[in-house]
Amino acid sequence: DAKTTQPTSMDCAEGRAANLPCNHSTISGNEYVYWYRQIHSQGPQYIIHGLKNNETNEMASLIITEDRKSSTLILPHATLRDTAVYYCIVRVGTYKYIFGTGTRLKVLA
Amino acid sequence: NAGVTQTPKFQVLKTGQSMTLQCAQDMNHEYMSWYRQDPGMGLRLIHYSVGAGITDQGEVPNGYNVSRSTTEDFPLRLLSAAPSQTSVYFCASSTPGHTDTQYFGPGTRLTVL
Numbered sequence: 001d002a003k004t005t006q007p008t009s010m011d012c013a014e015g016r017a018a019n020l021p022c023n024h025s026t027i028s029g030n031e032y033v034y035w036y037r038q039i040h041s042q043g044p045q046y047i048i049h050g051l052k053n054n055e056t057n058e059m060a061s062l063i064i065t066e067d068r069k070s071s072t073l074i075l076p077h078a079t080l081r082d083t084a085v086y087y088c089i090v091r092v093g094t095y096k097y098i099f100g101t102g103t104r105l106k107v108l109a
Numbered sequence: 110n111a112g113v114t115q116t117p118k119f120q121v122l123k124t125g126q127s128m129t130l131q132c133a134q135d136m137n138h139e140y141m142s143w144y145r146q147d148p149g150m151g152l153r154l155i156h157y158s159v160g161a162g163i164t165d166q167g168e169v170p171n172g173y174n175v176s177r178s179t180t181e182d183f184p185l186r187l188l189s190a191a192p193s194q195t196s197v198y199f200c201a202s203s204t205p206g207h208t209d210t211q212y213f214g215p216g217t218r219l220t221v222l
Contacts, residue, residue, distance in 0.1 A: 043199050043213030087151060095140050099151030
């Protein structure tokens with residue numbers, strides 16, 4: 001099964017872009033990359049996902065390298081409410097998600 | 110829609126006791142899953158279901174049973190609680206397809222003494 005590697009923690013100034021990297025060097029061709037975040041101890045919240053192409057939605061952008069071995073989640077204008085643990089996850093098959101330990105993002109005022 | 114609901118929010122058990130964690134969703138999702146999250150760790154899949162009457166094991170199924178008699182409900186049973194099962198338990202649901210966005214419940218914090 002593919003696994004992901006993320007930095008343990010990051011800081012970002014409020015209003016600046018937060019760039020969260022993820023390494024998934026063993027990913028297979030049909031495995032999607034998902035990003036979720038967890039605020040305090042609440043249930044994780046979906047942010048974005050992708051397979052090969054870069055993706056953008058109202059919350060964030062996802063940049064996936066051409067070889068698919070890594071990706072970056074971009075929060076374009078981080079706010080204090082974006083302080084959370086961000087998980088980069090590989091979906092194996094239709095329903096099996098493999099979570100890592102995530103990146104604890106702290107947005108500073 | 111209430112989304113995914115879980116009860117209870119908190120529970121304390123003694124070693125050897127049994128209990129059922131409840132999970133319900135009102136979004137008519139086919140897929141439902143149970144995860145556990147230990148302190149400082151990510152979520153690990155316990156059991157999942159792809160529809161009523163169909164369940165399967167995830168990464169850490171030992172000590173837990175599940176059944177899915179309706180689309181809405183997916184209870185998780187601890188047969189004989191052990192201190193190693195102290196954790197926060199999350200239930201999630203989703204619909205099949207390439208999007209497969211999972212919606213998570215608020216969690217149940219379980220302590221086994």
